Each structure stands twice: as C-alpha cells, then as structure tokens.
Amino acid sequence: MKTYFISGIASDNRVFRYIELPQGFEAVLLDWIVPIENESLQQYSLRLSKQIDPSEPFILLGFSLGGILATEIANQLKPAATILIASVPVASQLPAHFSLAKKLKLHKLIPVSFLKMSASMTRLFTAESLANKKLMLDMMRKTDSAFIKWAINAVLDWKNEVIPDPCWHIHGTRDEVFPISLTRPTHVIQKAGHNLPMSRPSELNILLRQILEQKQ
DSSP states (O other): OEEEEEOOTTOOGGGGTTOOOOTTOEEEEOOOOOOOTTOOHHHHHHHHGGGSOTTSOEEEEEETHHHHHHHHHHHHHOOSEEEEESOOSSGGGSOHHHHHHHHHTHHHHSOHHHHHHHHHHHHHTSSSOHHHHHHHHHHHHHSOHHHHHHHHHHHHTOOOOOOOSSEEEEEETTOSSSOGGGSOOSEEETTOOSOHHHHSHHHHHHHHHHHHGGGO
C-alpha cells in the first residue's frame, strides 16, 4: 500500500531518511508546491493532494506541519489511515501563544530571517548527532522564506476541529513545538522532542510497524 509522506515547515523529505516501512508498504514522498497568496491550509492541502492516487487504498503520514496538512487531506480523501508525527489534528490543540501571536500580529512583524536564525541557534543545543544537526540546518537554510511566512500565517488561521478516522498520533513527551499536555496522542515516546523522525527513528519505526501491520 502506498504511504504518502509530508514533511514539516522548515524541512524537506530528507527528514524521513531513517524511516523504514514494513514489507508491503511503499513510501511516496510528496513535494511541496508553491502556495498562493492568502491561501488557507485547507485550500493548499487540496492542491497538494493532486499528487495522491485516491483510486486505491493509501496511508497518509505527516510530520509537524505535514501532519496538519495530512489531517486536512484525510478529511477530503478518506485514506485507509492517517498517521501524525509530532503534530496536532485539530486547531484547538495549538499552543496558546499561537493565538497571542495572531492577535498581536507578531508573525507579520518578525522577519523570517530572524526566525530561521533563532531556530538554527536552538538546533545547536539539541541532543541530536552532529550529522543530523548539519542536515537540519541545511534544510532550514534551503527552505524558501516566502513559504515559511505563508505557512506560519496559515497555521495561525487554521480552524479544523475534525479528527480523521482512523488516526494514529505519535508524540514525544518533550515536544517543544506542540506540548504534549495540549494534545491526545495514541502513542508516546518518552523524553523525545519535536524532531522524532531524526532523533528517535528506531522507536518511531517500531510504532509505525505496529500501526501499519494492522492495515495489511
């Protein structure tokens, strides 16, 4: 069965380099498309989903922003299963400071270049390997600033409250982007931060195997 992967806001498909699917599942990496000005996440997900063949059963797997988009696509195309990694399925589970940023329009005042620099500095102090840090920094550097600006604005305007069925949600207890206290994951990885696909791939692969083998 084809499993469509969607990466996060400041990453690309290299973030899934350590993910291994069980036999019988084919990984298909979706490529980002250029957003249209003022396009909502729902509208963007509809265009992104044109890369998916809905004529046969399929799985959606999304990391971070990719999980949010996977949720929107799932509510339209009804996959065999939706798997969220370090993400949230509904807007009410976003952190409160997201709403504050929207209200104060901070996302419009702070340059994307500053956000990239801040995220890069934070990455230097994570527990990940040097190779993974370099890769994440390279992905961040190569992500188009206009895309990041659109994505931040679109997430702050996100309104979905429908959880796809069936949906599995894997989350780390120390996720610094989407605190676990605000969401209700089906599977938890202890002491794990946000970047699960690269920082805890072994545990993630075990959980993915358990989930996907139910769909065979």
